Each structure stands twice: as structure tokens, then as C-alpha cells.
Amino acid sequence: MKGKLLIFLIILILTTVPAIGADISGNVISESGKLAGLIVDLSKINGTESDENSITGVTYDFIPVASTVTGYEGEFVFENLDNGEYRVNVTYEGVTSGENIRLQDDTFVEFNLSGTIDGYVFKYNSTIDGVPVYLYDFYGIPAGNTTSGNNGTYSFGNIAAGKNYFVSAVYAEVSYTNNVTAPASSDFIVYDTTDKSDNIGVTIDHIVLSKDANSILVYEYIQFINNGDRVFFSPERTWLAIPTPRDISNFQTDVMECCLEREEDTAWIDPMIPLMPGETYSTEISYRFNPTSEPVFFNRITMYNTDYISILSEKINGLGLESTFSESNIVNVNDKEFEVLDFMNIPAGMTPDVKITGFVPSKNTGSDLGILLPLLLLLSAGALSYPFVRKKMLLKKKKVFTVKYNPDNPSGENGVPSGGNSEITALGINAENHTSGKTVEEMSFHELLAERNNLFESIMGLENEFNSGNVSEQEYMAQKKERRDSAVLVIKQLKDTATNLDLTQPVPELEEVIRHIDDIDILEKLFEREEKGMDRNEVKELIEDRIEDIERSE
Known part of the structure; x- marks a missing residue:
């Protein structure tokens, strides 16, 4: 009895003592x-809350x-x-x-407040004063601000040593941001801005054709580049043009509706971000092409000087490709055969002629179902990798557009090179295998992707040369082993780089990497790290969406 009473008293004391x-x-x-x-x-x-104006x-x-x-x-x-x-x-x-x-x-x-972050603000080759510079901590929370002095210098003292910071200089309404660990020195080069597209070019215009019963399905990936010395940006609007044939329907794109305007033969896209000198911006579109008569021509004027255009049609589709300026080639990618037309160095204002065979026009224009996703799945089977190795295909003949020099009008009217279609000549060149000169450990994620695709395409090119009798068996076996070993190292480094992805980067930079990660286990680990770290809903949604895309494609 006394024992039970003692236990009761102990429980009563424990339950009445306030929690600490x-x-x-x-x-x-x-x-x-x-x-x-x-x-x-x-x-x-x-x-x-998600906030596109926040640095994180x-x-x-x-x-x-x-x-x-x-x-x-x-x-x-x-x-x-x-x-x-x-x-x-x-x-x-x-x-x-x-x-x-x-x-x-x-x-x-x-808090060890012995850290400093300082540096210079340059405009072109000279320092510039009066430029606001802002300091944010690892979480994107404002920590301080200053202004560049007479000699372009700025400095933040008494900050947490060993901690990660974002430093941002703002000039002409454009933010330039560096990610550093204190103590650090971090310089900025700022530029004037322009909303004129005179110095915009296209590095890759990659088009994949398919067909249903009544129309030709078109998927296009296009990458723009700023070749000028000013930032392509305006607080109002800046527009990039993508040409299309006239008879199209069901136009779709990966940009927001507010950033798109359509004309009969052009799509205008606002990138919504500053395009720095030398930087690229890419986007995707898809639509149904509904030709009404034969022969069927897929003709689109090039809006900007363009390094490379590739047009692909999977052989199983039954669509053929012909052009007076490029010979079609058959390319094997992931055990699928594609017929390919390649065009290189196309001046703005030119119209590469492309004839599509194997299609009979119909009065019906097909269903209204969205087509972007199915074509993305098609590309995931191999077609998407093709343009990124355009200059690296072994022993592959390409066609290059050149314009004859006109001493009376070297630039042409309105900045378009002179000459017209009659001035175009087709030149065959050998595209050599290209390497960056870096070790795999030194490569960025996107450089590793390009190197992986390069190696896969070079292996396929080697197979074709061996099957054609152009390479001896001894040389074939040696080169194949060397390239496969290199591919294994690149793939391993790709996985390591993805697994150890720096999740403190701004969301748009993370998005550019996450959408290329194909390993669900790595994505799930990134999700767990983000939950334990900055716990940004936008980043977690990006990872979840990528996992869903992979599962759907499987």
C-alpha cells in the first residue's frame, strides 16, 4: 500500500512541474x-513565401x-x-x-564579426563610383548596404567570418550578384543596357519534326546569345523573335503567357531577365504545322545571325527532309534513326529552304491536344542531345552558309548582311572532335553534360566509320575503349556534381541544373538537403516536378 502511494506522489509531482x-x-x-x-x-x-524579387x-x-x-x-x-x-x-x-x-x-x-567583403566596381575598363552595393546573408536576408567610392571601391566590415553571403551591385536597374564566403574580395563589372536586339545571335536552333494523321508536329529548342557589350534589358519589355511557318496552330511555349506575343509568322518572347554580354537564354516552343498544298516547304526566315540549325525527323515517322543547301544525313541516337539537315553560319534575313516529303496535306488540322510533353519525351530518347555536339561529330560533313563580301555595302541594309539567297554558297567542312582542355573535376555541370554527349556521339561516329571500313579493327578497339573509359569518368563526375549541388544558389540557377538531372535517388537526396537547409518551397517544387517528369517518361 505504501509503495503504491509513493508511486502516485511521484507521478503527481512530475505532471505538475512546468515543462522547461x-x-x-x-x-x-x-x-x-x-x-x-x-x-x-x-x-x-x-x-x-516564394518571391521572385528575393535574391534566394x-x-x-x-x-x-x-x-x-x-x-x-x-x-x-x-x-x-x-x-x-x-x-x-x-x-x-x-x-x-x-x-x-x-x-x-x-x-x-x-558570431565572429571579424570578416570583411570588399572589392571594386568597374564599368568596362574603368572604375565607377556611386553604384549601390547590397549585402545579403546565406538566407537572402539583407545585412547591409553601401555605395562604391571615388575609386570604385566598396567594403563591408565586421561581418560573420566563415559565413556565406550574396553581394549585389545595382547599375541601370540591373543587379550583378556574387556568392562569396567572408572574408573575401569580390569585384563587379557593370554595363549599360539596351532594348535593341542588334547584337543578339542564335547559337543553336534545334527542330524535331513528327506527324499525326493530319498535321506535322514541330518541337523547337532555341538558344539566344548576347554578342554585344551592353546588357539586353529594359524595365519595360525586351523581345526575342522566333520565326514560324504561317500555317500553324496549337502554339505552346515554356514561357508565361504574359511574356508572349504572336504574329502570323513570328513568336515574340520576353525573357524577363537581363541578358548579360556573352550570356545565353534558351526557350522551347511547339506547334502543329498545317500545310495546305504540295510540295510541302518548311521555310522560316532567320531573325538573327545563327551559328547552327538542325532539323531532325525520326525515320519511323516517314517524313523525309531535302534542301539545296544541305545534304541530309542519317544519325543513330539511342538506337533510333533520325534524318538530319544541318545548316551552319546562317546570316540574319536568310531563309534556308527545307522540303518535307512523305506528307499529304489534309483539310483537317488535327486534335487540340497539347503536344509539347509528348515531343519532350521523344527528345529524351536521344534527339535533344544532337545539337550540343554539332561541332564535335567525328568525320561528319556539314554545310556552311557564307555571304560574299560587298565593298559597297559590307553590312547590308538594316544590319542584315548583304547578298541575298543568290549570294549563299554551300561549303563542306570537317567538324573536329572538341575538348575543353579541362579535367572532369574542373568542369561545370553543363560542361560535363556537353562532354558526355560529345563522347556518346563520338563513339557512334566511330562505330559508323568502322562499319564503313574506314577504321582498322585495332584502331577501332583502342579508340572505343578510350572513349568509353572517358564516358564512365564523365558520368561518375556528373553524378557527384549533381549530388553535391550547391543549394544556396538562386532558384533560376538551380532550375537550370535540376531539369537535367535524371537520377531520382539524387533528386530525393537534394530534396532532403533543401528541407534541412534553406527549405525553399520553390526549390522543393522544382525537384518534385523533375521526379514526376522522369516517372512519366518511364
Whole structure:
């Protein structure tokens, strides 16, 4: 009886003692020693929202909880806190340093405010003063701001050493952002802006043709490049043009509806981001081409100087391709045969002639079902890799457009090279195998992708040359082993690079990598890392959407 009474009393005491929460404590130091008398603020993180204007793609909702002041030893403490996510901020000489904390147990935070970030702001080859420079922490939360001085210098001192920061200079309404770890030196080169497309070119225009009963299905991937010395951008609108045939329907694109305008033979797309000198912007479109008479010509005027156009049709479709300026080739990609027309160095204003055989026009224009996704699945089978290795195909003959020089009008009217179609000549050249000169460890993710495609295409080219009797068996076996071994190294490095992807990058940069990752296990690991890290909904949605795309294609 006494034993039962004792147990009852113990339970009663335990249930009536109030629960004790966890503490967040820490100290603040700098090169000069421990910092006393600084205000330390504690806030509860109430959630995040996607925000395209944020440097990380998200903004935080904070609820103030408490404030304190560092003691003589630079120490501070917030006691008896509920579990959850918190933000601790300390401001020293105009710069705020902070830390996001997921609290479950007592947590200690040290702010070592001995870091600096400084550098120069250049415009072309000279320094420039008066340019606003902003500092953001790892989470995209503002930490400080300054302006470049008379000699173009800027500096942020007394910031957290060893921590990751974003530094952003803003000139002509364009932001230039670097990601650094303090202490660091980070310079900027800024440019004037223009909304004129005079210096826009096209590096790749990749077109895949298929067919249903009543129309020709067209998928197109196009990559623009800014060849000028100004940023292609305007706060209002900037437009990039994509030519189309006239008789089309069911036009679709991967850009938002607000960024698209259509004319009878042109699609105008607003990239919505500044296109820096030397940078590229790519987009995808799809539509139904509905020719009404024979012969069927797929003629589109080139809007910009274009490095390379490829037009592919899978042999099983029954569509043939002919042109007076390019001989069609049969290319094997992932055990599928494609008929291909290649055009290189096409000046703006030219119209490469393309005749499509094996199609009988119909008065019906087909169903209204979307076609972009099915064609994307087709491309995933191999066609998409073709344009990225256009200059790397072994022993492959290409056609190059050249325009004869006119001394009376070297540029042509309206910036279009003179000559007209009558001035075009077709030249056969050998496209040599290209390597970047870097080791696989030194390559970026996109360089590795291109190198992988290059190796696969070179292996297929080697197979064709061996089957044609142009390469001896000894040379074939040696080269095949060498290229396969290289491909294995590249694929391994691709997986390692994807697995260790820097998730602190801005969302648009992450999107460019995530959409090329084909391994669901890697994507799931990235999702877990993002959940434990910055926990941005937009990044998690990108990963989930990519996983769904892969599962659908399987």
C-alpha cells in the first residue's frame, strides 16, 4: 500500500512541474576581442513565401520574440524557448549578422564579426563610383548596404567570418550578384543596357519534326546569345523573335503567357531577365504545322545571325527532309534513326529552304491536344542531345552558309548582311572532335553534360566509320575503349556534381541544373538537403516536378 502511494506522489509531482524549454545562447567576438553592449534580437520564423524579387527566391515572415544585450564577455542567452525555427540577429556598426536556428535542444551560436567583403566596381575598363552595393546573408536576408567610392571601391566590415553571403551591385536597374564566403574580395563589372536586339545571335536552333494523321508536329529548342557589350534589358519589355511557318496552330511555349506575343509568322518572347554580354537564354516552343498544298516547304526566315540549325525527323515517322543547301544525313541516337539537315553560319534575313516529303496535306488540322510533353519525351530518347555536339561529330560533313563580301555595302541594309539567297554558297567542312582542355573535376555541370554527349556521339561516329571500313579493327578497339573509359569518368563526375549541388544558389540557377538531372535517388537526396537547409518551397517544387517528369517518361 505504501509503495503504491509513493508511486502516485511521484507521478503527481512530475505532471505538475512546468515543462522547461530549450535555450539559445552564444557570444559575439571580433578581431578586437569580445563585444559587450550589442543588441541581440530573437524572432520566430513564421514561414516563408516564394518571391521572385528575393535574391534566394524566398522571403521570411518573422515574429519578434525578445531582445537582450551582450554581457561583458560578449555573451547572451534566450531561455526556456519552445521548439521551432528562430532567427537570431546582432547588429554591429551598421551591419546585421544573423543565424537561422531549428531549435530542439539547447543551442549555442557564436558570431565572429571579424570578416570583411570588399572589392571594386568597374564599368568596362574603368572604375565607377556611386553604384549601390547590397549585402545579403546565406538566407537572402539583407545585412547591409553601401555605395562604391571615388575609386570604385566598396567594403563591408565586421561581418560573420566563415559565413556565406550574396553581394549585389545595382547599375541601370540591373543587379550583378556574387556568392562569396567572408572574408573575401569580390569585384563587379557593370554595363549599360539596351532594348535593341542588334547584337543578339542564335547559337543553336534545334527542330524535331513528327506527324499525326493530319498535321506535322514541330518541337523547337532555341538558344539566344548576347554578342554585344551592353546588357539586353529594359524595365519595360525586351523581345526575342522566333520565326514560324504561317500555317500553324496549337502554339505552346515554356514561357508565361504574359511574356508572349504572336504574329502570323513570328513568336515574340520576353525573357524577363537581363541578358548579360556573352550570356545565353534558351526557350522551347511547339506547334502543329498545317500545310495546305504540295510540295510541302518548311521555310522560316532567320531573325538573327545563327551559328547552327538542325532539323531532325525520326525515320519511323516517314517524313523525309531535302534542301539545296544541305545534304541530309542519317544519325543513330539511342538506337533510333533520325534524318538530319544541318545548316551552319546562317546570316540574319536568310531563309534556308527545307522540303518535307512523305506528307499529304489534309483539310483537317488535327486534335487540340497539347503536344509539347509528348515531343519532350521523344527528345529524351536521344534527339535533344544532337545539337550540343554539332561541332564535335567525328568525320561528319556539314554545310556552311557564307555571304560574299560587298565593298559597297559590307553590312547590308538594316544590319542584315548583304547578298541575298543568290549570294549563299554551300561549303563542306570537317567538324573536329572538341575538348575543353579541362579535367572532369574542373568542369561545370553543363560542361560535363556537353562532354558526355560529345563522347556518346563520338563513339557512334566511330562505330559508323568502322562499319564503313574506314577504321582498322585495332584502331577501332583502342579508340572505343578510350572513349568509353572517358564516358564512365564523365558520368561518375556528373553524378557527384549533381549530388553535391550547391543549394544556396538562386532558384533560376538551380532550375537550370535540376531539369537535367535524371537520377531520382539524387533528386530525393537534394530534396532532403533543401528541407534541412534553406527549405525553399520553390526549390522543393522544382525537384518534385523533375521526379514526376522522369516517372512519366518511364
